[in-house]
Amino acid sequence: MIVKSLIAAATGLALTGAASAQLSDAGDPEAFARELQSTEPDPAGSAGADPWEGFNRKMFAFNDAVDGAVFVPAAKVYRATTHKKQRKGIRNFLANARAPLILINDLLQGEFERAGETAGRFVVNTTIGFGGMGDPAERMGIPQHSEDFGQTLAVWGASPGPYVVLPFFGPSSVRDGFGAGVDTLLDPVFWISTTPARHTSYSRAGVTLVSVREPLIEPLADIKTNSLDYYASFRSFYMQARKREIANGRTNFDDLPDFGDFDEFDEFEDTEETEENK
């Protein structure tokens, strides 16, 4: 119960702060368009969208240490003790259990067609999909998608606010961190206080953790090995992927950064040509 009160309190606190700080642009379509266009932090890589870089880097290092000491070993045990098909079933089950929350957010975003897909998937997968272990809805051509309250706030016009790395939860923004708190409160299981329900909550959180981390063991290790600045690399991947999620797949590529403005690069091209001509 203490944990729940804390989450509720933190969410409430974030709400007041976030409301004054983040919703100032709310409802301004131009501000929303501008936000969608700025995937990247300031080209300088620091100020702009990541004014809390100092704090974030410390938190990122902390998370990385916890990840290496606890999450990755747990994910490896999970991989060693389960079969690929079982893991797929568990992923499906967890995704299906999130469907009510996704449905609420679909509706809050006015995405009625996607809400219909979410509801349809939930019914099909919970019944003929053996309680969600299978995904017959996918085969029937009802694609899966995810939503959360942070995305809903984005659609409503809230700007993300600074990039922030939360302890244990990882990269987020002020808006999305607040959204995650609301999602916790929207989850029906959160409000049931019987012992089995509590155990269900904890097991679900634990299994979600290893289930999400397991397929990422190699990709994240690769990114870490290949990057000069793991923090900046992760931030960019996160921001790019997050923008795609918020746009619900309707990206039009107009908002990509220009490949240098062409004048500048033509100049380089000219230099190159003259060098070659020498």
Place this chain on the structure above:
Amino acid sequence: MLATTKPLPLGLAPLLAVIAWMSGVTPAAADAAAEAYVQGVLNEAEPILSETDEDALYDGLATLVDNYVDMRRVGLFTLGQYARKMTDEQKAEYLPLFKTYATQIYQNALSNYSGQKLAVRNSIDRSARDIIVNSKIVDAQPGDQFGDITVHWRIYRNRSGKMVVVDAGADNVWLAIEQRSQFTSVIANNGGGAKGIDALLAQLREQVGE
């Protein structure tokens, strides 16, 4: 379901061009030449991706990247605002280092598609010289990890009409954009300017093992 792109009946294309011209708008359109160019690259990639020997796979991918990716242009892009601040000496050292580094990244990324075949689906022109071509795995099986992923290619067409690859991405996450974020961060966090660029060069040297 995604519609497969069918070539327009020949007679229709000029008509559409006239309509577009009369209406005075230039909407984002497909670029058949860029699509054909990428399909050519993907055709060349197919036997490489079917290599079972890892060394042959990586060597093949390196050659492919060397032939089609304009590493000079990408390398300058990834420096962001610092591209103009580099001295000629720094640039002479940076460009080969970047090429080695970025080739490794491409090799890792593309080796994920080992055993698969990619085919062009469609394209969107950001401008006449900056085109996004989208591709997907052909005949993806339900269990394929990357079965639903769209692989993007960003094509730059220079003034003489020659095309090159300047970026690649998966589901709207782009490699060069991520690299630019890293590089500018390294430079900025090491004092910016010439000092920051030297720090980037040192880290790149270490990363590529030189």
